[in-house]
Amino acid sequence: MPKTDGATVTHPLWRFVPRDGERRPSLPEVHASVSVPQGGPWLRRLLAFAGPGYMVSVGYMDPGNWATDLAGGSQFGYTLLAVIMLSNLMAILLQALAARLGIATGRDLAQACREHYSRPVNLTLWLACEAAIVACDLAEVIGTAIALQLLFGLPLIAGALLTALDAFLVLLLMQRGFRYLEAFVIALLAVIAGCFAVQIAAAAPPVTAVLGGFVPSPAIVSDPEMLYVGIGILGATVMPHNLYLHSSIVQTRACPRTEGGRRDAIRWATVDSTVALMLALFVNAAILIVAAAAFHDSGHADVAEIGQAFHLLSPVLGLGIASTLFAVALLASGLNSTVTATLAGQIVMEGFLRLRLPHWARRLLTRGLAILPVVIVTALYGEQGTARLLVLSQVILSMQLPFAVIPLVRFVTDRRTMGAFAVPRWVSVLSWAVAGMIVALNVKLLLDTLA
Template sequence: MKKSLDEINQSVKVPSVYETSFLQKFLAYSGPGALVAVGYMDPGNWLTSLSSGSQFKYQLLSVLLISIIIAMFMQSLAIKLGVVARQDLAQAIAQKVPKPIRYCLWILNEIAMMATDLTGVIGTAIALKLLFGLPLIFGILLTILDVLIVLLFLRFGIRRIEFIVLVAILTVGIIFGIEVFRANPAFGKIFQGVVPTSDIIHNHEKLVLSLGIMGATIMPHNLYLHSSLAQSRRYDYKDPLQVKEALRFANWDSNVHLVAAFIINALLLILGGTLFFHTNNQLASLQDVFNGLKNAAIVGKLASPVMSWLFAFALLITGLISSITSTLSGQIVMEGFLNIRLPLWQRRLLTRFVTLIPILIIGFLVNFNEQDFENLIVYAQIALSIALPFTLFPMILLTSNSKLMKEHTNNKLTTIVGLLLAGIITILNLRLIFSIL
């Protein structure tokens, strides 16, 4: 069997189980979690977090926290599959299903990868418009050039890519930290918002937004990506102690970066709740936030063009770095389900061109109206929601297979919790789809 992402598979040497400190080992294994965390901070997350804050202040922070905890659980299963079975999720599924089902799953996941790419394209184009006044159509066409950025990064090797992405995440976090600090939120009410209440289920609008947060948080491409990136570390995978340690530190890496993703999304929600909750108009677009941050009539003395610019700059960063992860995820899906390898630049161009076709068609139909474009992000979540059950259930069953996972097979409790969570997420996503449609 071909290695998953052969060019980076086992490319990063890590310390032996018998040497160095916890911190040195953590740093050696740290990186894949940063690439995965990017998927939890795309424009879909931005819109749902900001909208949740503007409508219900801090009350939906609990939903965001629960979503991240569930994501930690699911990503841990993806890590386990990669480290123990030495297969990514696409490869493992492809080996267990008949060829017709394999092709159907490939098509479904390709659509999900394109939906993921779509959010990055739109986010980047909107950021370019906000920063430089570039018309959306030109910003969209310029995203073709980000293949050059991806290729440039990949020439540095996976370790340097991980560092670049980590710096980008820290930059975005600092930007929103500054903006929230200036907004002077009510910290007591923030802590209250972290505690779940039954009102979320009974209030229809809160429920719909909660479903949106859940749908924007847990996405299939992150599971495929993590199951492959977990194999990028080079160690003796025939040594049970080394495998156990690889699982331990890969999960540390994942959880730390998912906490960072939670903090950034929480900052967005708090920003929306602090600055825009008192206004009569709920946030309908990223443009609304950009304009609001420099409008004294809306945010009072906190209004500042610098804050608006930093917001747009953070959006541009997340749009660009998402290009890296969507490229890698797309390659994993194609290689795993079809056993076809393409050079990354070809894979990137193919994905981007296929993504741009519907964007440009819809753009000309709606005269490149920004609000309609941001609505595409919402509809992209539908595609991701449809693909998610076909990713979660196979992953849980595969990691519960004793022949494949040996002593690292899921115990009964893990399997039951996994299937229960996957079932709940599926029902919630169906509810979200019906709400949107």
Template sequence: MTQQTNHKHKSMDEINNTVSVNANGKFSQKLLSFLGPGLLVAVGYMDPGNWITSMQGGAQFGYILLFVILLSSLSAMLLQSMTVRLGIATGMDLAQATKHYLNKPLAFIFWIIAELAIIATDIAEVIGSAIALDLLFNIPLLIGALITVLDVFLLLFIMRFGFRKIEAIVGTLIFTVLVIFIFEVFIASPEVNDIMNGFIPHQTIITDNSALFIALGIIGATIMPHNLYLHSSIVQSRMYDRNSIKSKAQAIKFATLDSNIQLSIAFVINCLLLVLGAALFYGVNTEQLGGFYDLYNALLHQPVIGTSMGAVMSTLFAIALLASGQNSTITGTMAGQIVMEGFINLKIPNWLRRLITRVIAILPIILCLIIFHGNEAKMEQLLVFSQVFLSLALPFSLIPLQLATNDYRLMGSFKNKNWINTISWILIIILSILNIYLIIQTFQDL
């Protein structure tokens, strides 16, 4: 028997056990009814903060870092599958499970770190959206940042129509990003053989310090702390039998399939970004690809594809950036609610929760814009700082996840298998070391 039947507080009570599933239908019908939560999780793996790393990797080193994207995506699939089992087997999200292990003072510290991580994520989303608005409509960054407050009310309006509608909107935005980059890669006409060879390990990744640094950036930025809290909660939106081992096993099976399918799409998008960088910029002006504005201008004036097509590709790039930022806003909102309710059992109105988080996120952006007179480079540097903090916060979610999913008292027959324990601990140690290294390098480069 697992903790599910004894746990008092449901995770995200307003969506918990609200989406019906076809438990007795065909395989495809069952899968279709479980598809959705993985879409919201996949958003974190194609966050605007990861775009530059992938495109710079392709521009500087061609296709060899595709292997690193493959490795990091497989790692993400394992860790997200652990959050699926935690949520369905125990009825707890990761915040509740973490609190289960800690005394009140320590739980409070973990809660603050989780909240700061979500604010850091929100900062990246605001910056990405504000830059996209500037690129598309010449809206000043300060005004663009303030406009992003409006998505608070947009999300609340959407949530009134049910959780399935949110999944559909997120899926549409992801599909938009996917189609845009498929089109851009098609126009760039990369060599297929070079792409396939990129998935084979290359010695250069280890021997070249610059390549190693970008590889570490791709791996270290893959797992987002808020995604682990989010996934462990939203998988409980489906109507499976909470007291049946068989029903839980089926829910875990199809929720994991959902996760792997959507993360595969995120994997494809990240590969497309790197391929685009390699096809258009490999060996040419790679030092000019330092930020979103640089990438936009490089696409706009790319001689290989011509002026008119460059204008189309740069505009589509900005649209994809805006779509990605809005997607991340939706998932960040939900993760914030999960963390607050899970750690301290505090329920406040969704609009107030969202407004507080967004205002706190916007304040450092406004200060940065005022102090540095709207300097674009400083804005993008602030985005880098937000990613650094996410790296610091990562072990505070990974270690409780490992401990909880390997606890028989919580998980029962769904506890980790030995091979999962081995691989997950290796991943936790490696990711923590890589993140520390990235943080040191980031401050050294300032």
């Protein structure tokens, strides 16, 4: 039976923090646990703040991105590079806003929502965010299972079930300290970037066509199939739960809680996330470019599945190791993404519901909800059904974006919430324009789907 000490309600698996405990910091076990120098060379200060941005960037190059980028490149060539670039620019802006909210107010986005909205609204926002986390985790399960199959020959269902063990990896890293968690993430990001650098060199895409792909085309909106994949790319790139995550983990830095200290922290956190997301832009663009050069230009426009891409890459590119590098990068991507999904799940559950679960319990809960549909779909429809489920998960993510973006923009533009740290008017206008664009694209996708 649960026990109460007057301040909290405890249970072997969960702890409920009542209203008199609402002012506790986000992720209290690592809050302000990373020291930062109060002077010295700029590089030393940048390195002290580097980490949260790279953890956030993981969500922008997870296995869900692979499915949408592969489909976009093989079907439409380089055209959707413009969507990747636009999505990345939107992500840079939104993540900077999330970091600003966390540092300026000492509250993560979930905590801010709980303080400003009614209980029914908070429950709706929480459910939307949990759906986004499960959709993201679904992509991670599928991607990791496919990578294990391609590298070691494991059946998809066995690989999906094996991904439940990563809960213990997260637990081990968190026990060693937040910097170890960040180092693990950055090391795997380096592996992913290195694998795709080699594949880009082997693909040798035409520079003119690549640069032309970054120029937006009207066909992206007018063609329903291209729009569907484009919004899938948007959903795979701008992750709604990443906004909750970033607003929390920037508070791991022990910066002075003065106006000057907060401004300095906001500046360095923005640099950190911007640099990290430029790496994500490279990886996402590289996946689409390799798909366009290897498949679209060679008459394999029907390649939309990761398994197909793996088997065709080496023969088409003429590089024996290309397929192996592709699978290694996919496995690294899946392992990396599990870290951020665990933290994001803990943040939103505690922030909206004031309910804390142990890392392993929260991870197994989220992963279990993601594994179940993968096992069912794989058993019924095989690998083709899994590939379609992967793309669908990214569209679901996109549909959840307004539920995170609109509250975030509202808070950072409100002087009553942010005080002196409210964004300038031009940033406010730009932020609301981005939020409006996201809502408009999702409405059009919904209408096209119903039609």
